[in-house]
Amino acid sequence: MHVAKERSETNARWLVVGGGVMGLKLADELSQLGQDVTIAEAAPQFGGLTSAWELGDVTWDRFYHVTLLSDSVLRRQLESLGLEREIRWVETKTGFFADGRLMSMSNTMEFLRFPPLSLFERIRLGGTIFLASKIRDFRAMEKQSVESWLRRWSGKGAFEKVWLPLLKAKLGDAYRQTSAAFIWAHTQRMYKARRSGAKKEMFGYVPGGYARILDVWTQSLSDRGVRLLSGHPVNHVRRINEDGESRLEVDFGDGRIESFDNVISTVASPLIAQQCDQLSDDEKAKLIAVKYLGVVCGSMLLNRSISPYYVTNITDTWVPLTGIIEMSTIVDSDGELGGNHLVYLPKYMIDDHDDLNEPDEVYKERCLKTLEQMYEHFSRDDVLAFRVARAKYVAALSTINYSTRLPPIVTSVPGFYALNSAHILEGNLNVNETLHLGEVKLADEVWPDFLARGGVAAGGMRVG
Ligand SMILES: Cc1cc2nc3c(=O)[nH]c(=O)nc-3n(C[C@H](O)[C@H](O)[C@H](O)COP(=O)(O)OP(=O)(O)OC[C@H]3O[C@@H](n4cnc5c(N)ncnc54)[C@H](O)[C@@H]3O)c2cc1C
Known part of the structure; x- marks a missing residue:
């Protein structure tokens, strides 16, 4: 932990924009620092990419998620929520589909x-x-x-x-x-x-999946006085100087306007550029220039398993999928999935690719046809439920010399911060890296800037 947890005597009003794990982490840290925190999420529920939905009779993550033994920041977060000791660790196998054959590469x-x-x-x-x-x-x-x-x-x-x-x-x-x-x-x-680990590939999950983690986490934030607003898209943020007072005015749409002292936006970089007109042209250009990978991801509930592998990587170019993820090789089928099997069928692509908007039925049909060609024993009659999730902004693409072109976290608009997963430089996108980034950048950049602007009271906080 980088920020010493000594409570402030005068609370500043903070708005965290985006209720994914980054937003929740920042709200958590700021509330521990004694700040007055509101978190606004556009969707009806919190969690962003980690949020859950119903697939047939089962509630599980819209996108597949596992935890690694080395995910120390995430495990620490789960510990603080009383969930770490519940993680079930399972040894996994990896498959490869190459030259029309499925083989183990474990x-x-x-x-x-x-x-x-x-x-x-x-x-x-x-x-x-x-x-x-x-x-x-x-x-x-x-x-x-x-x-x-x-x-x-x-x-x-x-x-x-x-x-x-x-x-x-x-x-x-x-x-x-x-x-x-x-x-x-x-x-x-x-x-x-x-x-x-013990040289083996061990992946873990919390029983109940991310739906449970998010329930416990949002409840704990609410118990500590964080105001949680779902269904609240932030449209615009503007700094206003009036009557000798300076504040950030936030437009939630439908005439809902509120004022805050500080706003941290955790949403995708091109969306941050649209959120604050007062950013400089250079800041906006840098935010818009961040390219993202998007994903279309089928979730399929089946009454039988299709393979023993958690991930099947594919080298045959005719297969129009990034991989096949059989979640039920890890997640207990009887305990969590009503005795059924859960398979994810993701296809990643650049954020402006037309196929991101392909109709669900077309994607589903392509997935089923592909599986029929890949696995002799696969039958679409075994499929109990199939849904398609999609996300345009999943991970910032690490282009050549990416780190030299990043937009600033502390922007030219006083009190407006742009801190999202695009700042992950030394890892690929995952929850652990996202939480780590939030913790470090809050302590090293956002908080010192807040202090330098006079945002701390006597007995206040120090950065260690
Ligand atoms: C297919 C897939 C598989 C993955 N597998 C794993 C895994 O196995 N292990 C792992 O650790 N990680 C995995 N991840 C990564 C993990 O999901 C991300 O690291 C994490 O969820 C990123 O969180 P975030 O808060 O940065 O972004 P997001 O979850 O995208 O959150 C941003 C939030 O901002 C909200 N928002 C957008 N615009 C506005 C607005 N105007 N106003 C208010 N709110 C707004 C969005 O609705 C969203 O909730 C996976 C991701 C995907 C897509």
Whole structure:
């Protein structure tokens, strides 16, 4: 924890915009600092990308989520909510669908036998992953494209047979603009996960999924006096100087206007540019320039399992999916899913891709047809429920030299802060990185700026 928790005597009024995990984390930290906090979420419920929905008779996350043993900030957060000791840890297996065959890639021996590659190509592939795990400074990686870095170390064969299909599956055509920091961050997370476990891949979840975490978290915030507003989209934020007093006026639409001393927006960068007209042209240009990956993700409840693998990676280019995620290899089917099986079918793409708006029925039909071709035993008659979730702004794309073009967190509008997951530099998007970023940037940038503007009372807070 970076900010010492000594309560202020005069509370400033803070508005946190966006009720995803970043917004909840910031509201949590600020309330512990004795501030007067409101959190406004546009959707009817809190949680953003982690929020849940009903699929048939089951309530579970709209998008698949697992926790790693190495997710220390998230585990600390869960501990503070009394949920950490409930996490169920499960050993997982990884599959690969390559050359029309499904195979296991869950350990080193299986990796070394991976049929599509020659022995030499496998050695170069293994060496590349090992090298990425040893590199400490992401800045060297973000200067070069992911394609050129992988070609250099893995060679043509392994690149074209393994990396290229995986990059296309994960990033679509956006892989061409992506830096090598992407593969570096991914490798670091997986290596860390294994280092902190017994060399096995262990993934965890809280019984009840994120719906339960969010219920407990929002209740705890409300108990501590945080005002939680769902169904409250923030349209505009404007600094007003009137009668010798300066404040931020927030327009929630439908004539609802309220004043705050400080506003932290956690929503996607291009949306922040629209929220505050008073930002400078340079700030707006930087916010709009952040490109995002979006996702369309099928959720399917079945009465039988389709594979023993949590993730099945796909290198066959005819398969129009990023991967196949069988959540019920981790989540207890009887306890949580009414004895059924839960499979996610995601397809990631750049935020302005037309397919993000593809009708649900078209996406569903493509998924079912694909599964019928991939798995002999799969039948659409086994599908009990199918829903399609989509999100335009999932993760900021780590383009070449991304860190040098980031918009500022402390903006030129006094008291208006722009702090969202686009500031994750040394990792790929996940809840742990998001919470860590919120904690660190609040302590290192937002809070010192607030103090410098005179926003603290006697006996106030210090930053450690
Ligand atoms: C398919 C998928 C799989 C994932 N798997 C994992 C995983 O296994 N493990 C893991 O740790 N992480 C995973 N993640 C990542 C995780 O979900 C994110 O790291 C996290 O949810 C980001 O939270 P956030 O608060 O930054 O953003 P968001 O959740 O996007 O929150 C932003 C919020 O702002 C709200 N908003 C937007 N505009 C306005 C407005 N004008 N006014 C008010 N509110 C507004 C939105 O409705 C939203 O609730 C996954 C994500 C996806 C999409």
